[in-house]
Amino acid sequence: MAKKTNGNYLSGKEIRAISKANAKEMKRLEAYKKRRASESEFLTQMKNNDNILEIDDLHTFFFTEQGVVKAVNGVSYDVPKNAVVGVVGESGCGKSVTSMSVMRLIQGPTGQIVDGSIRFKSSEYKLDEKGSPIPKADGGYETEEKVYDIAKMPIREIHRIRGKQVAMIFQEPMTSLNPVFTIGQQLDEVTLLHLPGATKEIAKAKSEEMLRLVGIIPENVYNAFPHELSGGMRQRVMIAMALAAEPRLIIADEPTTALDVTIQAQILDLLQDIKNKIDGSILLITHDLGVIAEMADYVVVMYAGKVIEKGTVFEIFQDPKHPYTIGLQKSKPTMTLDDSTELYNIPGNVPNPINMPTHCYFKERCAMCTKKCSGDYPGMVQVSPTHFVACHLYDEEKNNG
Numbered sequence: 479m480a481k482k483t484n485g486n487y488l489s490g491k492e493i494r495a496i497s498k499a500n501a502k503e504m505k506r507l508e509a510y511k512k513r514r515a516s517e518s519e520f521l522t523q524m525k526n527n528d529n530i531l532e533i534d535d536l537h538t539f540f541f542t543e544q545g546v547v548k549a550v551n552g553v554s555y556d557v558p559k560n561a562v563v564g565v566v567g568e569s570g571c572g573k574s575v576t577s578m579s580v581m582r583l584i585q586g587p588t589g590q591i592v593d594g595s596i597r598f599k600s601s602e603y604k605l606d607e608k609g610s611p612i613p614k615a616d617g618g619y620e621t622e623e624k625v626y627d628i629a630k631m632p633i634r635e636i637h638r639i640r641g642k643q644v645a646m647i648f649q650e651p652m653t654s655l656n657p658v659f660t661i662g663q664q665l666d667e668v669t670l671l672h673l674p675g676a677t678k679e680i681a682k683a684k685s686e687e688m689l690r691l692v693g694i695i696p697e698n699v700y701n702a703f704p705h706e707l708s709g710g711m712r713q714r715v716m717i718a719m720a721l722a723a724e725p726r727l728i729i730a731d732e733p734t735t736a737l738d739v740t741i742q743a744q745i746l747d748l749l750q751d752i753k754n755k756i757d758g759s760i761l762l763i764t765h766d767l768g769v770i771a772e773m774a775d776y777v778v779v780m781y782a783g784k785v786i787e788k789g790t791v792f793e794i795f796q797d798p799k800h801p802y803t804i805g806l807q808k809s810k811p812t813m814t815l816d817d818s819t820e821l822y823n824i825p826g827n828v829p830n831p832i833n834m835p836t837h838c839y840f841k842e843r844c845a846m847c848t849k850k851c852s853g854d855y856p857g858m859v860q861v862s863p864t865h866f867v868a869c870h871l872y873d874e875e876k877n878n879g
């Protein structure tokens with residue numbers, strides 16, 4: 479890949495070299511994505527059987543004219559069964575690109591998963607030799623567990639998990655609901671698509687059950703169109719839609735940002751309530767540390783395309799290790815701040831994503847940096863069975879990469 483001759487400008491020759499290198503790489507990755515492959519090529523094993531999702535050294539890049547944006551640059555974190563994992567970090571640090579990679583919604587050819595694994599434990603209907611689900615004596619159908627490496631799945635196979643096993647609640651529900659179909663039609667569709675043998679009546683009953691679960695009286699909403707509902711109601715419908723397929727993992731990316739404060743609180747209460755009712759896990763992405771503190775069991779802190787700290791919610795809030803996480807805690811507004819107290823603001827900016835340094839990405843903003851910090855990027859240090867941090871201050875505690 480071409481390098482900049484100086485910090486600010488690229489020559490025409492350099493731009494052409496970048497374009498050529500990018501085009502070649504994008505072509506290779508697109509062909510890999512669109513290939514046909516037997517299931518054995520993307521079946522794998524979980525590292526820890528208690529997890530539902532294991533993101534392992536994920537690299538997702540955007541091949542732009544200016545160079546390669548390493549939006550997700552070696553991210554690893556797990557989502558255990560029946561747990562809520564919160565992901566926090568500054569705008570642009572790669573939270574959404576990581577979750578969109580799990581859903582395989584990264585827009586090619588510019589955006590590509592370049593390396594790493596996304597292991598997901600799916601539970602699906604067992605099929606007989608004719609490809610039909612096998613009924614169980616006590617009702618329902620036989621299921622089997624399979625572990626897929628989503629990163630290696632050809633895109634044509636993604637229907638096995640997207641929407642059904644992994645559902646996503648987006649920030650802006652209006653963009654995800656179809657304006658020309660009623661709420662009932664859209665909800666029924668989920669059941670008709672995913673439940674073998676589902677009739678219209680079964681689908682309607684399920685849709686109504688889901689609407690009730692999210693606090694909506696079905697009679698008022700089932701026949702309504704999306705534009706007839708308020709933002710809060712639409713977000714509830716989105717949650718009902720995500721739940722209708724009975725997914726094992728729900729990804730909620732800033733699910734309340736587009737809503738006003740009162741509705742935000744209601745939606746969060748709803749998610750909290752659902753967390754206890756469903757047999758699944760939630761990956762919750764948000765800027766809001768208060769929401770994380772209330773909802774999450776585990777927290778992942780990202781910075782500039784990397785995970786810089788992860789641990790239980792208690793560890794991250796009571797004993798944050800990374801100077802960035804410590805800064806985040808300080809920058810959170812609290813009820814005890816009086817008018818004269820200025821909100822702490824971490825000074826400085828994130829480095830240019832196209833030209834990342836080889837040392838710690840937080841160095842230019844870090845008040846605790848030492849001589850060592852000008853050296854290599856810090857490795858992950860384990861400070862407790864569940865707590866990890868990437869910072870040279872803890873190198874002496876290093877006992878596990």
Ligand SMILES: Nc1ncnc2c1ncn2[C@@H]1O[C@H](COP(=O)(O)OP(=O)(O)OP(=O)(O)O)[C@@H](O)[C@H]1O
Binds near residue numbers: 542567571573574588
């Ligand atoms: N289509 C794209 N082309 C080029 N760069 C992109 C594209 N989409 C995302 N990026 C870059 O990837 C990086 C990570 O973006 P991402 O959306 O994951 O951030 P985020 O952590 O979700 O931020 P926010 O909190 O603002 O939602 C950013 O630097 C962004 O500019």
Ligand code: SF4
Binds near residue numbers: 842846851
């Ligand atoms: S490695 Fe150094 S610069 Fe980076 S966060 Fe730790 S102390 Fe600060």
Ligand SMILES: [Mg+2]
Binds near residue numbers: 573574575731
């Ligand atoms: Mg985002």
